[in-house]
Amino acid sequence: MSAYPPELEPFEALMRRGRPASPTRACPLGVCDGSGFLVDEATNTARDCTCRRGRIAASRAAALEGRIPKRYQGISFDRPPVLGMPETIVSEVRRYVRNLDARLREGRGLWLTGDVGTGKTSLAMLVSKAAIDSGHSVAIYSLPRLLNLIRDEVGGENSLLDLLDRLSSVDLLHIDDLGAQHTTPWRLEQLYSIVDARYQARRAIVATTNLMPAELAEQMGRRILTTVSEGEAGQTSQERKVVSDDSSEVVGKRIVSRLVEMCGDPLPLYGEDKRREFRARRVQSSDHID
Ligand SMILES: Nc1ncnc2c1ncn2[C@@H]1O[C@H](COP(=O)(O)OP(=O)(O)OP(=O)(O)O)[C@@H](O)[C@H]1O
Ligand SMILES: [Mg+2]
Ligand SMILES: [Zn+2]
Structure with missing residues (x-):
């Protein structure tokens, strides 16, 4: 179709x-x-x-089409860093990639959760790369970028509907860093409409997040409230605080509940931040030179 x-x-x-x-x-x-x-x-x-x-x-x-970011372009199951990642998780991803066509056809996705710098994005990119290589249409976005894109399309004639339509119809939507930032209720609604459209149409999502499903739903329900107050001398001051918003939390729960059904339980990746290890190794070796 x-x-x-x-x-x-x-x-x-x-x-x-x-x-x-x-x-x-x-x-x-x-x-x-x-x-x-x-x-x-x-x-x-x-x-x-x-x-x-x-x-x-x-x-x-073409503008929407997923391109693998440069950092992850050479990613492969047979090379580091994937070789150094926990085998139980890597083999789940490998199995998914082996059955990619069937998985995409049934709208079955994959999501990875865990600590910062443990390889979640790298593993998700393996899935997107395999999908692109086998001729599927793929859109890859970090959630903050996706939400900005939606914001920027507002006001453009039909372009928001167009964008949402395309995000809903690609064979694979890859969303990186779900729950990474606070958003507005309106943008959360747009995210919901994309996830729900894909859920209804059985189209797959690959996602990464630092949070467990319940935390993610709660996080999505929080937003930043800015209050401006005027002092006696006429000066204004701004106060920003994080508030929870019941109706957004319901939307967050709806999103997460669909993701769990589409992707199953998230694959957990915990441990040290490998970016820091990498930096520590570099510092050590320069110590040697000095
Ligand atoms: N097990 C590992 N062994 C060696 N290097 C690793 C390992 N896991 C990740 N790395 C390296 O650490 C860096 C971060 O990996 P990646 O971006 O996939 O992490 P992430 O879990 O998505 O992090 P974040 O939560 O910050 O988005 C990359 O340079 C990657 O090559
Ligand atoms: Mg990441
Ligand atoms: Zn012509």
């Missing part, structure tokens, strides 16, 4: 191969010069070629 009307099929196929659309790509209909415009020399006017809609859809899709 395609998320696009039939005339845009070739562009979706392009997007699935993960290739960004080039603005000078030949006209698929053989009508325009590849610019997406038809120029009438006599009147010196231009109108849209039929291919232009497809071009716009393709460049939007």
